[in-house]
Structures are given as C-alpha cells and as structure tokens.
Amino acid sequence: MIDKKNITKRFISYVTIDTESNPNNPDFPSTEKQWNLAKLLEKELIEIGLEDVELDENCYIMATLPSNLDYDVPIIGFISHIDTSPDFTGANVKPQIIENYDGKDIVLNKEQNIILSSTYFDDLQQYKGQTIITTDGTTLLGADDKAGITEIVSAMEYLVKHPEIKHGKIRICFTPDEEVGKGAHLFDVEKFGADWAYTMDGSQIGELEYENFNAASAKINIKGKIVHPGYAKGKMINSLLIANEYIAAVPADEVPEKTEGYEGFFHLHDVKGDVEETVLEYIIRDHDFDIFEKRKYLMQKIAFDINKKLESDAIQVTIKNQYFNMKEKVTPVMHIVDIVEEVMNDIGITPLIKPIRGGTDGSQLSYKGLPCPNIFAGGHNFHGRFEYVPVESMIKATEVIVGIAQKVTTKYKQ
Template sequence: MLLTEKYSTLHRKYMNFKLASRFTVTERFLKYVVIDTQSDPESLTCPSTDKQKDLGRVLVAELLEMGITDAHLDEHGYVYATVPGNTDKANVPVICFCSHMDTSPDCSGAGVKPLIHKNYQGADIVLPDDPTQVLRMDEHPDLKNQIGHDIITASGNTLLGADNKAGIAEIMDACYQLMQNPQIKHGDISILFTPDEEIGRGVDKADMQKLGAYAGYTIDGESAGNMENETFSADGAKLIIRGISSHPGFAKGKMQSAIKIAGQIVAALPYDLSPEGTEAMEGFLHPVSISGHVEQAEVDFIIRDFDDAKLIEHADIIHKLTELILKNHPGCTYELQVKEQYRNMKNVLDQHPQIVEYGMEAIRRAGLDARLCSIRGGTDGSRLSFMGLPCPNIFAGEHAFHGKQEWVSVQDMQKAVETILHLCTIWEERA
C-alpha cells in the first residue's frame, strides 16, 4: 500500500466522529488577523500592549456563545476556558491547548488586509499593495505541497498574523466542533490563549492551578504533519563595556570609546556561530542591540543551543573576545550578565513519552504523514513544560512568519482542527 493510501485509510477509519457542523476556522482566522495585537518588548506592563486584550475579549465572547460558561479574560490579558468532558469515564486526564494572541514586533500588524488566493496552482503570488513582495515556490518550498489549496496572505504592507492566530482559530473551531458534536467523546479540555509570547513573556502570569491540566499542546508550528518535541535552550546576555571619556578636542591618548570597543567585539564574533551561518541542530550567539555612549556601552545577546552545556561555551566566547580586545584599551573594563530564558522542552517530554505518542497518532488519524521535528526557537510550551505542564508543539500551518510574505493554507488549518479533535478522543480512549 502506498504511504498516502495508508494515511487516507487511517483517516477514514478514525474520522468516526462525522462532523455535523462545517469548519469555521477560516472565517475565524480572517476575523482575528485584522485585530492589531503586536507586542512591545520595551513595555514593562502585562500584557505589553493593551490592544492584545481586544482580541481576548472577542475570543471570550465567542466561547461564551458556544456554551463554554467559564470563559474569561484576566487582568493580565490571558484567556482561560474549559470545554466540559462528555465521557462516562472518570479518569480521563485534562489536556490543554494553547496559542498566543500577540504578533511579532518585527513587522507591522496594524491594518492587516487578508487575501485568499483560491486553488493555488504553483504560480508566483504577487501581493498587491507592494508588488515587490512575491511568494515564489523556490523561496517557499512548502508551496509545492499546496497545489489546489486556498492560500491566505496579507496584502503586502504588513505581516499576516498566522503566527499565531492560525493556532487560535484552529483551537476555537475545535472548541466549536466539540460543543456541536456530542458524539466526539472527550474529557475536560482546558484552553489557554496567552499574550506576549513573541517577546518571551508568554506564560509569565499563567495560572497553572486554574488550568489544572496533565498535558498540553501548543498549536504554533509550521508545515502540516509536523510535531515538535525539541526546542532550543536559551539564555540572554548583556555585555557592559566601561570606556574612558574625554573632550573630543583633547582626546588624543586619553579617550577609549566604549561604543567603538563594543563594535570591535561584535565584528569579531565567529560567522559559524551566527544565525546566518548555522542551521539544523547548530546553536548560535547573536547580538540583538547595541546602545550607549563613550563612557559606557551595552550589547545585548541571545544565546541558543539544543545542548544546555554549550550555552556556557558560547557565553565564554564573549568573555574571551572581550578580554582579548580590551588588551588594546588599557583602563577599560567589562561585565557580562547572563540570564536563563528557557530550556529545551525535550528534557521534560522524554519523561512523558505518551504525550508525544498521542500527538503523532492524532496527526496520522487526520490523514497526514506525522513527522517529529526540532524547532530552532522556542514556544510557550518550552516554559510550560518546566512549569509542570509537558507541552509539545503541533503544526498550525503558518509559514514565513514575522514578515510580509507570511502565509497559511485553509486546508492545512482544517487538518489542524481535525488533529486537535483526534487528540481529544485519543486521551479519552486510552484512559
């Protein structure tokens, strides 16, 4: 039997909960992306931008309309809800589905105009508001798997917001289907929508007791069929250079500019340890900002690797380069502050193999080729896993995120909804 036939057979076998209601994921997605929810890394509030609550209020209203009575938005911008179980079994673990409401600060999320390109046949997709923005198959390889699909993009001036409003729409449609289709047997399903994931604060204020879940799944991945059980481990580092200030008219032999020293250090960083010089399971050391003046300058870094021990090695490179360069700048000093950000969720998930196994089975039941992957980044699930909620990441269908060429397939979003529904039934079956 061909592989595609195998998964089609599995899909027919397990799609025993014939949906009485049509998918609503596309309509929901188109509604959500026009709400600007961009987060702000410079803000100290939670959420970092109050406009994220605008989407939260919409989601709560829709959940209440479905009949999910405990749906609410808390003061920190988190949405919580519970789809009540409908099984006679008393021991079904509570599982949680999570997506984030914010969009990246890297590209504007205001005034999004979503467009549906129906029945994609492989031609270039030119975004009308900026014709220089073109989706080409050779630059977006997963478009090869989208022939006949309906592709959603923005119009060219903004990101789309599929990261992670695709995941939100998929979870919301799954909630709707569960409430409309009592033949789908499941335990209690906990729902969490978070703010500020894009700036690393997505679960800072998450109430784990309120969630009360045994296992979680973020819906925030890329290609249909992918499931991620491994993320980077992450540290942040701040390098503080203390130079020597002097009047520039009388600076000869006296001034030691902290700004110039910082520039030399950044220029000396190895290319094969940079984001642009690494791939797959390779980690990196990346300067993300420089600020300061002659007397003091600061360089902020992110440090990433799948191996926790290598984070220390990468930070040591900053130490060694700084000490080497400061030999030519007598009287100048430095300080390096390293702070843990998140850790590889595989360290936790390996202790709970059934959580990943059930996710892979759900993807196969949806008629897809299930692939277990690593992600060169992090998700809310990275931190949730270390907060007591083991939480791998399932595809949402989002592609080219954080930029104007971001896109998602309608059919992939529908497959994500099916995968969520299958997960609910698998946990009920295996209880």
C-alpha cells in the same frame, strides 16, 4: 468535517486586530491592544458553549469543555498566544485570499513590487491547488499564533456541536506576550488543571516538536570617552570601535543565517551607540545544555580578554536565561507525543518530528510542571511580510485537536 468558509472567516477576524507586543514594557500585557482580541475571544468562547470562561487581570483567557464520558480520563489542554511579534508591524493587516493556488509567485503588493517568491520560499510548492492567505506585503499576517487560536476555538465549537464525539475534560488557554518571552510567566498551571497540554504554535503541516533551544539573552554595555577629535590622542576611547572588536570575536559561522537543525548560534539583533557608549544585544541559543553553557561563558570571556588588553573594565556583560529545552520534561511522558503521532497518521498527515529552532510557551510550561509539546498551526515565514498560511493546514490542525480528544478517551478507557 470542518467548514472551510467559517475557519477562514474566523482567522481573518483575528488577524485584523492588532495585538503586537512590546519587549520594553514589563506590564502584563505589554500592550493594551492585546485586550481587544482577548475580550472578543472571551465573548466567543461563551457563545459557543464553553464553561468556566475567565479573562483574568493579566490578559490570560482560560475555558473548559466539560467531559461527556461516564468514566475518567486525563484532562488535556490546548494553548495558543494572542500577541504578534514586534519584529515587524502588525497594524492594519490586510489579508489576501488566493484560491486554488497555481504554484507560481504571488504578488502581494503590485504598487510596491512586493512578491512572495515560489522559488525562494519553495515550501509554497506543497500547497498547490489549496487556498493560501497572505499579507499585502506591508505587515506580518499574524498566523503566529492566530492560526493556533482559530484551530482551538474551531475544534471546541465542533465538539460542542457534535456531542456524539466522546471526549474527556478539555482546558484551553490563550496567553499574552509569548513573542516577548513572557507568555508563561504568570500562567497558573494549578488553576489550568490539565495533566498535560499542547501548544498549537508550530509551522508547516505535520510538525510535532518536543525539543527546543536553551535560550539566554546577553546585553553588552561598552563605555567609551568622548573628547574633541582634534585633541583626542591618548584620551578618546571610542566605544564603537571596541564594540566592533567584540563583534569580530564572536564566531562568524555560528549565526542564525548559517545554522540549522540542532546547531546553535549567537544572534546580534540590536546595536545602539556612539563614541561615549555602545550597547550590543545578543540572543544565545543551543539545544545541548553543555554547549549552551559554553556559549554563555564565551560571551563573558571575550569581554574579559578585551578589558585585559585595554587595562580597563570598559565592557560589562549581563546574561539572563530565558527558557530551557523541554525535552528533559517531555521524554519521561513520551506517550503524550505518541498520541499526536497516531492521530496524524490516522488522518493522513505525515508527522514531522524535529527540534524547534526557537521556543514556545510550552517550553516554560513544561518546567512549571505542565508537559507541553508543540503541534503545527500551519503558517510559514513568521514575523515578516512574507508570512502565509494555507486554509487546508488550519483545517487539518483542527482535526488533529479533535482527534487527540477522541484518542485519549480510547487510550484511557476503563
């Protein structure tokens, strides 16, 4: 159905363009290099025959595949993001294609002895005999979310070339800056005009998600006082030691590396400091809203308790909400999840319905009035050197998109 060679070539063409976003730049997009892929996609969407192709001033790309029906059905959308994570470099990506994967360790970089272990990353075992695309161990790959872009573009191209496949109006959008939490901020839901949408931004084949974390960031500013250490008694206040006390008060078992499923966490991801001032940056995550609120309260209480002991206001905590659990917005329209589950079963994919231990553009879009569950894009080990994607998973994800378009026409036939 979907040409393997073409989908591989398309994916490679996308991931070799550096689109890393920048969490410290408030501009849209946060990096100028995201325009390079955006402009390529604009040209490609026009060439394959989509209509209303628009690349706006904020680097959002929207396009339309018109309906070929003689009756009305809901307008559906598909969304992916063009940026890659700043957690690991996305510059000079050198993809490697492993045909007929044998189930063993994959040498990513012989010179640097970088190995993709088939025992440590045991999900690899399910793709034995397939074609795997990896990095060379020095960059991330960018399957998050260029696999999703590849699948959406390939599905639209397939539907254009096969007009005998009936479908309603389909809208697509590629967003900037999802990896830095801004992908949906300037998304014009009204202009997009879909009744509901799907982000193609999940991981392994079969994933179907409509629950995600509630999320917040916490910035802890700790003020100290530097004096000569030889004369410091009763005068020096070491912000680094206060920071250590704060960190020790956060529950040690409620961290990403010790939690799974619905379990939330506190994640300390950045520390900068000296005696005079230290800044701790955390993210706070939980699926349960009440527990989420308690986590935010705890961050403030730890600061209050230490300040009280020190008889000062050395610690200041700033907490900002980032996104919320889309379950609240998707549950009332669960038929949009049921459609995907039916399509997956129709084409021989076992649906893996589970909560997202993270967030997508879809979580924010759901709260902006566009219910938006998440579908697998096929990649694994996102945001690092061990990222990979099976080509067969991208093909199946493309088939899911086509299948959803078809399923809607039969579900809503008048």
